[in-house]
Every structure is written in C-alpha cells, then in structure tokens.
C-alpha cells in the first residue's frame with residue numbers, strides 16, 4: 477500500500493528524548509513496517525474488541541512482512557485501562573518471548589493507546605511502541621505526547637508513565653466507522669486546543685458546527701492537524717509536565733472527577749466538555765476571563781452536541797475526587813483557567829465559595 481498526501485508533524489527531540497513523527501493522511505498503514513524497523517523480530521498488536529478485524533489484518537500483514545506478529549485483544553473503551561488488562565498483556569508478551577528489541581503497536585482509541593503505551597513502558601522497563609489511533613480523540617491528543625497509563629478505583633490515570641511512541645499513524649479513513657457520539661466526544665479535545673492555543677480551530681467549527689460533527693466535514697484534516705500541532709508544540713518543550721504541559725489539562729480537573737464518579741462509563745471527551753464549561757465559569761468568577769470568551773465555551777460546545785451540565789447534588793463527591801488530580805500539591809487544588817482567549821494560566825487554591833459558584837452554573 478502506498479501513502480498519499482501525508483502531513484508529518486515532528487515531536488520532541490529536546491532534553492534527551494528521541495524525536496518522532498505524527499503522520500496524518502489516508503492509507504497510511506503501509507508505513508507501519510518501515511517504522512517498526514527491519515531488526516525487529518516480534519510485534520504485538522494490541523487492539524480493542526471493536527477492531528478485531530483491523531487488529532487481525534494488521535497482524536497478518538506484519539506476519540507477511542516477516543515479523544513474528546501476535547494480536548492481543550483487549551476490552552473496548554475504559555474497561556481496557558485496568559491493572560488486570562495490563563497484566564493480561566504482560567502475560568501475552570511473556571508467552572511470546574518478547575524481548576527489548578521487539579515492538580508493541582497500539583491500534584484503537586485513546587483507551588487502547590494509553591494501555592498499549594503503558595504496557596510498552598513497563599515491559600522489561602520499556603520497549604518501543606507505535607500508536608495507530610483510530611478515534612479523532614486519540615489522533616489529536618491521546619496517541620501524541622507520551623502520556624500512558626491506566627485508571628484505578630481511586631482515580632483516573634493514577635498509574636502511568638511518560639513513554640513517547642516511536643511514531644504515530646493517523647489514518648483518517650479509520651474515522652469513517654466511528655459512532656457519531658465517539659466522533660463528537662473527540663471534538664472536545666479539539667475545542668480545548670482552540671481555547672488554549674489556536675482560536676482558528678474555534679472559527680472553523682463555528683463556521684459549520686453540523687459539518688464538524690462528522691469526518692466527512694470539509695475541515696476535518698485541518699482540525700486534526702491544527703490540534704496535533706498545539707499538542708506537539710507543548711510536549712516538545714515539556715514532556716514530563718514540569719510546567720507548560722499543564723495547559724493541556726484544561727477542563728480535566730472536573731472531567732476526571734466526573735469520570736471516576738461515573739465509574740469510567742462516560743466518554744472522556746464528554747466529561748472534558750463539562751469540565752471546560754466549569755473552567756470557563758471559574759475563570760470568569762475569579763475575575764480572569766471576559767464574558768464573551770466564557771460564553772463562547774457554551775455556544776461552541778453546545779453547537780456540536782457536547783454536554784455542558786452534570787448533576788448538582790454530586791458536588792461534594794466531585795470535590796473529593798478532584799483532590800487526587802495530578803496538578804494538586806498537598807491540599808492545594810490547582811486549575812487551568814484562561815486569562816483570555818489562548819491565554820491559559822494556573823489558578824491555585826481558589827476560594828471554595830468561588831468553586832461552588834462556578835459549579836452552580838454547571839450543575840443541573
């Protein structure tokens with residue numbers, strides 16, 4: 477298979493990390509063998525149940541290229557991000573004699589790429605891995621940047637590692653089979669990139685919100701590429717989240733609290749949408765964010781069908797859940813808010829009354 481009109485976005489390369497490329501286009505899977513490299517013996521293709529055919533086709537294709545290829549099927553969505561499923565993958569790698577020169581390929585949405593990256597980060601203390609994201613969310617965010625991990629009963633992504641992939645293949649054709657709710661959920665991270673760094677993204681979506689809801693929309697490739705570039709710029713200068721990278725967590729403090737409260741049954745993007753609405757109200761009430769930009773959150777999120785609200789009576793539980801957010805320092809809660817459009821900043825230890833008032837706009 478040959479690839480056609482491929483965009484290549486380079487990531488990393490500073491502070492001792494190996495650079496890698498994110499490829500965006502169609503018919504890209506022909507690039508996989510080359511990325512894996514010819515000195516590799518074994519490849520493990522980790523894929524969700526929903527992509528059983530794709531996983532097996534990739535395994536067969538790699539076997540045809542001379543690799544000892546195994547497919548490891550894992551549950552769909554967040555059910556894959558558990559210690560038990562990671563242990564199942566370690567067992568499969570052990571049984572196929574996987575060594576430090578072998579390669580993991582994670583094919584699927586963000587849940588699968590987070591798990592596959594984590595399995596690669598932990599097996600033999602770290603083997604190479606390649607991400608083949610198949611949801612819009614995984615293409616623009618999860619598969620890019622090297623954050624890998626799993627959930628625990630105590631919170632979202634509480635166990636993980638920074639372990640960048642050796643390459644990322646975003647084949648836009650994969651989006652054609654994605655259920656519309658999953659497609660729309662991914663738009664939340666695209667809209668996040670718009671608010672924190674690249675407002676042209678918001679203009680593109682606002683120009684035709686209905687078209688933005690489908691991969692057939694006229695701006696799909698541009699939206700995906702712009703969002704990847706936002707993430708690439710950030711993670712290339714701060715892989716391990718010592719500062720700047722925290723801006724990518726916009727909306728996530730409340731989002732992760734909601735996901736835990738829903739026992740990880742909500743889609744991440746839907747929770748991020750509610751979380752960004754909350755962060756916008758928090759920014760407004762803290763005197764940081766102008767009304768027009770705060771209101772723009774509601775209109776753009778709502779226009780593509782993303783949720784803005786969550787149960788009002790759950791606030792005490794959400795507040796408790798937020799304490800284990802990775803941005804917390806001791807008892808200090810920290811939120812990413814905006815000082816204005818594309819001007820993200822940290823709000824530390826907001827007054828509990830302001831937090832409650834912001835949630836008053838979100839609760840229903």
Ligand SMILES: NC(=O)c1ccc[n+]([C@@H]2O[C@H](COP(=O)([O-])OP(=O)(O)OC[C@H]3O[C@@H](n4cnc5c(N)ncnc54)[C@H](O)[C@@H]3O)[C@@H](O)[C@H]2O)c1
Pocket residue numbers: 524525526527551552553554557584585586587588590610611612613614617618619620621622623624633650651652653654655658661662665743744745
């Ligand atoms: N590591 C990071 O930097 C990062 C960034 C953002 C999000 N995430 C994580 O990503 C996860 C969410 O990822 P997601 O929104 O991609 O959802 P997902 O991976 O949970 O996938 C949603 C559903 O779509 C199915 N699916 C995937 N691709 C498909 C396709 N092409 N056709 C049909 N079905 C398909 C999956 O099997 C699953 O059932 C969360 O766990 C979130 O925490 C991680």
Ligand SMILES: O=C(O)C(=O)C[C@@H](O)[C@H](O)[C@H](O)COP(=O)(O)O
Pocket residue numbers: 617621623632633665717721722724725728802
């Ligand atoms: O890449 C990052 O950094 C992000 O924060 C991107 C988020 O969209 C993503 O959901 C990430 O997994 C959240 O990380 P966490 O450290 O808050 O668990």
Ligand SMILES: [Zn+2]
Pocket residue numbers: 617665728744748
């Ligand atoms: Zn996210």
